[in-house]
Amino acid sequence: KPAVCKGEIQPLSLLSQKIDKEFYKNFADVLRSSCVTLHKRTAGVDAVSGSKVSFGLVRMANIDPLFYVAQALFALGGPEGVHIHLCVYHARFPLVQRSAIENMLDTAFNRRVAEQAVYALPSVRAALNAHPQKEHIFIVLASPVCEVGRDWDADWAVAEPSSVRALIQLAGRVQRHRRIPATEPNFLILDTALKYFKKKTGAIFSRPGFERGEGSVYHLSSHWMHDVLRPEEYQALTALPRVAPQPYNVWQPQHKLADLEQACMRDSLLPPPVAPPNRRGIKRAFVPRVNMAALCWQYPHANLTGVLPQEQPFRESTEKENTLVFLPNEETEDLSLYREEQQKNTKRDTLYIPVEASRWHTVTLKCGPNISVWGVADLNTLLQEQAENLDMPLSVCARRLATVTVRQNTQGWLYHHALGFATNHD
Known part of the structure; x- marks a missing residue:
């Protein structure tokens, strides 16, 4: 076509x-x-x-x-x-x-x-x-x-x-x-x-x-x-x-992007070739490759255990993350940023720890001529509407709907309602 x-x-x-x-x-x-x-x-x-x-x-x-x-x-x-x-x-x-x-x-x-x-x-x-x-x-x-x-x-x-x-x-x-x-x-x-x-x-x-x-x-x-x-x-x-x-037989994984992807997929989905015995006739130990999907169908009973997910985590993250949430001030209903912290081995609820003003920066968006923001509503306005629609207190609505996951960063984060969050590199 x-x-x-x-x-x-x-x-x-x-x-x-x-x-x-x-x-x-x-x-x-x-x-x-x-x-x-x-x-x-x-x-x-x-x-x-x-x-x-x-x-x-x-x-x-x-x-x-x-x-x-x-x-x-x-x-x-x-x-x-x-x-x-x-x-x-x-x-x-x-x-x-x-x-x-x-x-x-x-x-x-x-x-x-x-x-x-x-x-x-x-x-x-x-x-x-x-x-x-x-x-x-x-x-x-x-x-x-x-x-x-x-x-x-x-x-x-x-x-x-x-x-x-x-x-x-x-x-x-x-x-x-x-x-x-x-x-x-x-x-x-x-x-x-x-x-x-x-x-x-x-x-x-x-x-x-x-x-x-x-x-x-x-x-x-x-x-x-x-x-x-x-x-x-x-x-x-x-x-x-x-x-x-x-x-x-004509793949060039070091020179062509599509061939590189095919070679990666092939090596993940198919088992490695059997290593020849050593000089004494003893078979060499099998060492699986990283992210070797072939293990799932070669050894189906392994799927009944937690071994494979532990060895090959799905979308494993190498960086720590924080969950942030905007919560309203009880008197003014202005939004402030907090960090969620889950309490382990206790019956206490989630802790909300204020994020220091020095660690998050609301950036100013400078607009040149002939450009404008398309369709991004103010967070406070959206929360007010949802709290009314769901018939729940604003603070409860915010805890559910004003959360965002960001990378952990000692220098904090940048934020604008039309741009979202980014890691602060300054």
Whole structure:
């Protein structure tokens, strides 16, 4: 069938720069240019205002860089004659905020309805009416949470690469409902990951991604997409690189990203070759590999014990985490940040310990011209509404719905209601 998602590699020229505010500004400028290019190729027309409108996804690999890039993008603003409506979406929002964002986006990216229905949605109509420009770009700047479990149909997408699997997942959110064949590329792949400019050595496409450290057979010789992707793997983006890969005997796991993923999957799902006996004819001891899924079907009775989950934890986290919660002041109902601490071996309830003012910083969002926040409601407003709907005290509602999980960090965290939480690196 004709491809509904066609890819193209977006060059990057940030080699000589270190990661600082100027870098994020330049990176945001590349993203903005990419979004404007794709908007011009795919925009529809709002029958009421006559404006050209498009809806797109920008997927970044990690939350902390996303936070700083979002700040830079807001400060940069939109080009003359174009208004950008930007929604930041990732896992480090308080639950009630994340739920509200997902509900809005699930509605906006439902394109099974009539063509003009999306422009009548309250969040979209209000945004179009509030700004006079005739070009409107609705952008979701998201972490990998946008790849899986979201039934969205976007006009276009921009991806920071981490794996071929991630590219395929994100491509599944472009023209998902309408299935209109693409006449021009509607999916831009950044030529490398932002992480490359931070360290340039070691595993770049990991956490997320399949790549491992230097010295491993699963380490790429280049981290540029124009080197590690074959044209047929991105010019028409489908699941073929995963379900119909190159023949095993021509895999190049150190030179091609798709081959690296296939080799990792093969070594995990299949048992290792039997080691030959030593000179005395004694069989060598079997030492299982890390993350060896083959053990589950080789030794099915092992699934009746807790041994395998202990040896191979599902999504094992190497970093400690904190659960934070916004709780209202009993007199003013202003929200303050607390840290949850579970009491072990006692009957006491969860402790709520105030987070020192020096450890969390509410950042100021500086907006340039022609850009605005799209559809992120104030946390206090959302909690008030939910407390009323659920008929429960505000403090009880907050303990349930104003929690967020963040990485443990001695320097604390940054927060803005439109950007969520990020680790403070200052």
